[in-house]
Amino acid sequence: MKKHILVIAGDGIGQEVTAVGKQVLERIAGKFGHEFTYDEALIGHAAIEATGNPLPEATITKSKASDAILFGAVGHPKYDNDPSAKLRPEQGLLGIRKALGLYANLRPIKLFDELLGASSIKPEFLQGADILFFRELTGDVYFGEKGRNEDRSTAYDTMIYSRYEVERIAVKAFEAAMTRRKKLCSVDKANVLESSRLWREVVQKVAKRYPEVDVEHQFIDAAAMLLIKDPRRFDVVLTGNLFGDILTDEASQIAGSMGMLASASVGDTIGLYEPIHGSAHDIAGKGVANPLASVLSVALMLDISFGLKSEAETVLTAVDTVLKAGYRTRDIADGNTSSEKILGTEAMGARLIA
Amino acid sequence: MKKHILVIAGDGIGQEVTAVGKQVLERIAGKFGHEFTYDEALIGHAAIEATGNPLPEATITKSKASDAILFGAVGHPKYDNDPSAKLRPEQGLLGIRKALGLYANLRPIKLFDELLGASSIKPEFLQGADILFFRELTGDVYFGEKGRNEDRSTAYDTMIYSRYEVERIAVKAFEAAMTRRKKLCSVDKANVLESSRLWREVVQKVAKRYPEVDVEHQFIDAAAMLLIKDPRRFDVVLTGNLFGDILTDEASQIAGSMGMLASASVGDTIGLYEPIHGSAHDIAGKGVANPLASVLSVALMLDISFGLKSEAETVLTAVDTVLKAGYRTRDIADGNTSSEKILGTEAMGARLIA
Numbered sequence: 001m002k003k004h005i006l007v008i009a010g011d012g013i014g015q016e017v018t019a020v021g022k023q024v025l026e027r028i029a030g031k032f033g034h035e036f037t038y039d040e041a042l043i044g045h046a047a048i049e050a051t052g053n054p055l056p057e058a059t060i061t062k063s064k065a066s067d068a069i070l071f072g073a074v075g076h077p078k079y080d081n082d083p084s085a086k087l088r089p090e091q092g093l094l095g096i097r098k099a100l101g102l103y104a105n106l107r108p109i110k111l112f113d114e115l116l117g118a119s120s121i122k123p124e125f126l127q128g129a130d131i132l133f134f135r136e137l138t139g140d141v142y143f144g145e146k147g148r149n150e151d152r153s154t155a156y157d158t159m160i161y162s163r164y165e166v167e168r169i170a171v172k173a174f175e176a177a178m179t180r181r182k183k184l185c186s187v188d189k190a191n192v193l194e195s196s197r198l199w200r201e202v203v204q205k206v207a208k209r210y211p212e213v214d215v216e217h218q219f220i221d222a223a224a225m226l227l228i229k230d231p232r233r234f235d236v237v238l239t240g241n242l243f244g245d246i247l248t249d250e251a252s253q254i255a256g257s258m259g260m261l262a263s264a265s266v267g268d269t270i271g272l273y274e275p276i277h278g279s280a281h282d283i284a285g286k287g288v289a290n291p292l293a294s295v296l297s298v299a300l301m302l303d304i305s306f307g308l309k310s311e312a313e314t315v316l317t318a319v320d321t322v323l324k325a326g327y328r329t330r331d332i333a334d335g336n337t338s339s340e341k342i343l344g345t346e347a348m349g350a351r352l353i354a
Numbered sequence: 355m356k357k358h359i360l361v362i363a364g365d366g367i368g369q370e371v372t373a374v375g376k377q378v379l380e381r382i383a384g385k386f387g388h389e390f391t392y393d394e395a396l397i398g399h400a401a402i403e404a405t406g407n408p409l410p411e412a413t414i415t416k417s418k419a420s421d422a423i424l425f426g427a428v429g430h431p432k433y434d435n436d437p438s439a440k441l442r443p444e445q446g447l448l449g450i451r452k453a454l455g456l457y458a459n460l461r462p463i464k465l466f467d468e469l470l471g472a473s474s475i476k477p478e479f480l481q482g483a484d485i486l487f488f489r490e491l492t493g494d495v496y497f498g499e500k501g502r503n504e505d506r507s508t509a510y511d512t513m514i515y516s517r518y519e520v521e522r523i524a525v526k527a528f529e530a531a532m533t534r535r536k537k538l539c540s541v542d543k544a545n546v547l548e549s550s551r552l553w554r555e556v557v558q559k560v561a562k563r564y565p566e567v568d569v570e571h572q573f574i575d576a577a578a579m580l581l582i583k584d585p586r587r588f589d590v591v592l593t594g595n596l597f598g599d600i601l602t603d604e605a606s607q608i609a610g611s612m613g614m615l616a617s618a619s620v621g622d623t624i625g626l627y628e629p630i631h632g633s634a635h636d637i638a639g640k641g642v643a644n645p646l647a648s649v650l651s652v653a654l655m656l657d658i659s660f661g662l663k664s665e666a667e668t669v670l671t672a673v674d675t676v677l678k679a680g681y682r683t684r685d686i687a688d689g690n691t692s693s694e695k696i697l698g699t700e701a702m703g704a705r706l707i708a
């Protein structure tokens with residue numbers, strides 16, 4: 001199979017972790033006789049520095065010319081402490097999601113057995129947890145009108161959803177539920193928000209087409225609590241952009257670490273694959289970042305964009321084998337030094353390839 | 355001391371738990387020689403059924419005539435499954451917060467040592483955790499303009515904050531931090547939202563007046579993760595209405611159960627004291643609800659509204675003693691049947707009084 005992959009490494013540890021992701025792609029290509037070609041493009045802080053634009057036109061053009069995108073991370077602390085900055089790295093990420101119509105963000109949360117000890121949650125609550133989040137990615141308060149009043153003393157953002165936007169992601173989530181344990185939990189705040197009431201109306205309607213799926217609706221506050229109290233009650237979780245952002249980061253504790261979580265952003269055409277962790281400037285360039293989320297993103301790419309199931313399985317098995325052999329990056333170590341071997345980013349990459 | 359207390363029991367288990375809260379108030383009055391008088395008022399589903407209005411005028415009048423309010427809960431599943439309902443129980447709660455100017459919601463999260471085992475989080479991550487949330491309560495997407503477009507195919511809510519609103523709650527949170535461990539974490543989503551950027555600007559400005567307080571800013575997604583990963587890193591947490599709703603429910607897992615968490619809603623005059631749990635219709639009327647959050651709300655009332663510190667301490671000690679003696683309601687039992695004695699709502703109340 002011939003595929004053209006665009007690597008958008010972005011900021012901070014994005015560089016280091018996508019480098020490992022790419023090595024894994026190369027190894028898979030060699031092993032299975034595929035031909036993967038690559039290109040690179042800028043985004044985020046790196047793009048602002050180089051071009052004055054967090055999402056250069058060339059990045060969009062190259063994205064559209066690719067079969068899939070391997071994405072790193074965006075962000076830089078300098079903007080976070082400056083609420084008045086006009087240009088922000090995150091505009092690159094939000095812009096590319098919108099430009100490519102990537103409305104569905106899939107975030108599988110599954111614990112590797114070897115990491116049971118790495119979480120702050122008790123193992124008996126985690127064992128067997130297996131959640132697939134569907135986070136809507138191109139609507140909500142992220143993309144509604146925002147601004148200030150004239151004297152800048154009031155600021156607003158608009159949380160907004162259309163039936164069409166809710167329906168298309170709901171259908172994807174129900175379809176996925178049908179291939180899994182046939183349970184779906186839709187999360188909103190319908191007791192307060194009008195956009196959530198529309199969300200719930202549409203999900204109830206779509207649910208009628210999937211009578212086999214057992215549907216529940218939870219308010220976001222209750223869902224944030226239940227996710228920690230009883231993670232195993234969830235199968236597919238369907239939610240909006242903002243609530244999805246919050247719940248999936250929280251859910252990283254179920255998988256032991258943010259460093260283990262991959263995501264696929266898909267729409268009608270190309271898919272973008274990225275770790276859910278951020279640019280982590282505090283550890284960037286030190287060679288200690290966990291590359292496994294990027295590697296697991298590669299597995300999602302092979303599976304979802306290219307339909308290469310056994311190639312994806314091979315990557316998952318490699319990750320499992322490395323963990324079973326006791327190799328860990330710092331963030332997923334549980335301090336049991338007798339059995340654990342702590343590796344840096346590159347060494348972990350080399351182990352995976354081997 | 356003479357005080358007039360309005361009991362607004364509301365819906366579901368609100369009735370049962372405020373009954374215990376009131377008994378505790380009576381016991382304190384007897385023991386310390388105070389004179390507490392009481393009145394009752396309707397809200398929520400109960401008020402809709404009786405008067406057709408989730409917040410009858412009489413409830414506001416009685417509230418304004420009281421020295422403090424003991425609140426139960428609002429909500430009813432029948433509205434949750436009907437996104438098009440015009441009248442909703444929650445309108446009563448939101449309406450009274452607004453009508454009385456209760457802009458600051460204080461939610462202390464502190465684990466009773468005896469409940470270390472009741473949480474899904476490992477005890478070594480919980481021991482010593484002590485967080486005080488300041489949730490803004492009369493602004494944000496709860497109260498901004500909301501609606502539908504003409505053909506009802508799009509729905510929106512406006513997330514909105516003014517400098518004035520942010521400043522007054524920030525000042526309260528910094529003042530509290532000064533009496534505690536002098537750490538404050540402000541939570542927003544300033545990398546995406548304009549209202550969060552205003553929030554961060556104002557908090558940064560107020561922070562200058564409190565140079566001794568060690569301030570950090572976290573994005574809501576990271577905060578939702580860190581709260582579980584490392585609850586002890588937090589002292590005072592300051593956040594908006596929506597993010598506060600989510601984080602405090604999530605944080606209930608740090609305290610072992612929602613049934614243990616009380617909150618104080620204060621503004622410039624009267625205070626309203628309520629459990630953070632909801633109306634829980636699934637267990638309402640069964641006599642199994644945990645009344646301790648209502649009892650701890652009473653302790654907050656005695657302390658904050660009446661300045662009765664030793665009376666508040668007495669209530670806390672009673673809760674501690676009952677837990678130490680092994681008494682539990684179902685929700686906080688950890689299954690260790692040899693040492694635990696499971697009680698219903700009333701029996702737990704009777705134990706506390708004793």
Ligand SMILES: CC(C)[C@H](C(=O)O)[C@@H](O)C(=O)O
Nearest residue numbers: 074075090093245545546575
């Ligand atoms: C960087 C930020 C804009 C982004 C988001 O909020 O969507 C990130 O947190 C994510 O989850 O991908």
Ligand SMILES: CC(C)[C@H](C(=O)O)[C@@H](O)C(=O)O
Nearest residue numbers: 191192221428429444447599
């Ligand atoms: C009942 C609901 C409107 C309310 C809220 O969201 O504020 C509740 O969840 C709370 O936290 O007090």
